[in-house]
Amino acid sequence: MNELKHLKRLSMVKSNTGIKFLTPAVSPGNHCPMRIASVIVEDIEGLSSLLVGMQECTTHSRLFSPKPEGEHGELHWLYVLDSHEVVFGCRDGLIDALRKMDKAGAKAILLIVTCVPELIGEDIEGIIHEVQPELSAPITFVMLGQFKNISYPPGSWKTMEALGRLMDVKERDSNCVNVLGRAPEEEHISMPSLLPALAEKGISLRYIAPGASLTDFQSAPDAALNLVVSPYTQPLAVKMEREFDIPYTALHNLYDVESIDKAYAGLAERFGFSWDDIFEEERQEAIALQNQVKEMVNGLRFVLSTRIDMPIPLSIYLSKLGMEPLLLHLEEYYPEDRINAKELIAMGHNPWICRMVNAEVDLSVLEKLAPDICFGYLWSTNKTIPCVSDMFDFYGQVGYGRTISLLRRILGVLDEIDASRKGGIEHGATSI
CATH class of the missing domain: 3.40.50.1980 (Nitrogenase molybdenum iron protein domain)
Structure with missing residues (x-):
């Protein structure tokens, strides 16, 4: 397909910069990662923040974080760069701001650094190293220039990683x-x-x-x-x-029952107890559904659309069921995706990798690709591609229960496909 010529295969993608947009249609873009970081810090009791950026960044942050103080005395301050600092850096001003936050009672401070300080090469780590000895509040930082982090996941995982410095x-x-x-x-x-x-x-x-x-x-x-x-x-x-x-x-x-078995057994061994039959009913249901789905999906080709947390691990599991990945939407190339990608490639699969941000336009490309089934969100006008939707509510779900829910949804879509094919005019249905 000509529409896919600009994309890279999974084996060629090594970072976020290797992921191309599926279509060139105009898009308003994704959430700036600094927005997610600001929301996270507001939800951590006792943690203060200082967002450093241009007026556009600070004004935008106040739209979803309107209060400069938290419920428990946290400080959520904004540092607006002036024209001189855009050229020569903001070292002195940032040190002064951190001193004021410390004096005002901040218990710990997260510096959220946006595009311009990162573009001009401001040495945030050096600034913290210089001022930290005279402050009571420990300081950490996260660099979230959107030119390096073009979507929202880095605002989450890089912020969580930065909190490890506290x-x-x-x-x-x-x-x-x-x-x-x-x-x-x-x-x-x-x-x-x-x-x-x-x-x-x-x-x-x-x-x-x-x-x-x-x-x-x-x-x-x-x-x-x-x-x-x-x-x-x-x-x-x-x-x-x-x-x-x-x-x-x-x-x-982890999706497949064998991997979950191994992880749970490792937990029991580590802490010196036996699970007895706590998960047996769940486990047996997962095994039964897994075997049932394997018989029905072997050879089916699939695509992964948006609103899926970990596309490559999910693709590995679906491939183990006998399916073939054609194209995957990757919102983010996580550090561990290098390992995940190697596993999927070793299974003989090397799908196209892309970002989908224009749902209506992207749908036309997916329809030409003609997968047997899609996972994730599809534009509401879709009439031709069977879709296992509502994948985002698996966030925070793990173990046999999540696998059971996934397999049930797959079976539900397969039943709809079967009913449509059997319908005919006398049943008021048409084939797809």
């Missing part, structure tokens, strides 16, 4: 586990069965995500293990393993 070595608690990527309370995300099961076994769970407190983050290095349930916290887990020797178990990228 951590210090702690005495290890052998029964404590950090759950990275889930807040203590999530109204819109149901609790994975694994977490209450761990609590019943006497494991103390600390939830590390927006919604937790600064104290939770600073206490995190005392844990015996990190459980990763979100792609946005995987880099933080890697950082904590490197700096504090805390191992992690990644659950957010």
